[in-house]
Amino acid sequence: MxxxxxxxxxxxxxxxxxxxxxxxxxxxxxxxxxxxxxxxxxxxxxxxxxxxxxxxxxxxxxxxxxxxxxxxxxxDDIMHTFNYPYTIPQALLAKKICDTIGMDKIFYQNSGTEANECMIKMARKYGVDNFGPERYHIITAKHGFHGRTYGAMSATGQPDNAIQMGFKPMLPGFDYAEYNNLEDFKSKVTENTIAIMIEPVQGEGGVHPATQEFIEGLRKLCDEKDMLLLFDEVQTGWGRTGAPMAYMGYGVKPDAVSMAKAVGGGMPLAA
CATH class of the missing domain: 3.90.1150.10 (Aspartate Aminotransferase, domain 1)
Known part of the structure; x- marks a missing residue:
């Protein structure tokens, strides 16, 4: 118009x-x-x-x-439908994404924040189902950004920033460690920690790439402690760092990854 x-x-x-x-x-x-x-x-x-x-x-x-x-x-074929029928674009895109980035399953969302909420819920359910009701804590990075709904906002390590100010109390079960500081992340792990969630390159925190040592260290830590490694690639995914996903450049595979923005090309698509 x-x-x-x-x-x-x-x-x-x-x-x-x-x-x-x-x-x-x-x-x-x-x-x-x-x-x-x-x-x-x-x-x-x-x-x-x-x-x-x-x-x-x-x-x-x-x-x-x-x-x-x-x-x-x-x-010209179909614009919107409900969840129950099979649809052709869903199937083709799911296979292409999984084949391209080496993941097994995809869960479609509408936005990056929703995709991060899904990872948080997935991690908590995995912890509670496999280890008991107290195993739901997640460590994220200081100055990170994961969205503005309550779960994603609670995961955002900016407690004194306007993102959280005025909306407290946040959801319990989140702790924050210094980005690119493996020892700080290790120090925050408790018997109730089920996941570590970071951006491979911090966006709103100042465009800080993770070091190879940090990424590899987080993967090893999660493997040793029966924790999940979650990557928020809402901003870095789909070619922004050269590889399809930023984690592919490190040669380290997360247990789950979120994506949005570029994957939809302007349409409300995330996963």
Whole structure:
């Protein structure tokens, strides 16, 4: 939709947003009316270089013709259904993802936060089912980011940041250790710890890659202590570090990995 089709001026549209929408981000003072490749365009045709890439989503560029064609083709067949029937795209994509990244199963989600919530639930259920009701604690990294719903927000190691401020108390069972500090992670492990969950490259924490020694050490620690190693690759997954997933560059396989953003190419898809 173009601004001229609404009968509104640019300022009237901005005023409408400010009146009716909850403010979560401070807006840039332009209207993104259309996009092409690496650029956004406002209603006057001014081009803006899109360094955000839709916040790590549009890895194929804006309005990639192959992505658009795939969406249009699917809309002609079926747009949405419930969980019970088999669907062709689900099956084909599940196999392709598992074959590409060396995992066994996939569970589809709508967003990265939901994918991380799923990993948290999976880890806790694994711990409780196999070791008892107290084995549900998870260690994550300080300055990490895993989302803004309660489980993911509790896993986010920023207790004094605005992400958690105003929403406490957080869910119990989470502890935070210094990123790239294997000894600190070891010191936080107790008899109730069931998993370690990190980003292979911290995103909002400042783009800090994990060291090879750290990743290998976490894998060994988890194996020794009967714990799960969980990687949050919502921001790093699908080619952002060169390999399909960042962990593949380390040669270390997690027990579960979350993905979103780039895997959907702009559609609400995660796993």
């Amino acid at each position: 173009r601004l001229k089709d609404t009968g509104l001026t640019a300022q009237e549209l901005k005023d409408m947003v400010n009146k009716y929408m909850v403010e979560t981000y401070e807006r840039y003072d332009f209207i993104a009316e259309r996009a092409e490749g690496m650029y956004l365009y406002d209603e006057e045709g001014n081009a803006y270089l899109d360094f955000y890439g839709g916040v790590a989503v549009n890895s194929c560029g804006n309005r990639n013709p192959k992505v658009i064609a795939a969406i249009k083709d699917q809309l």
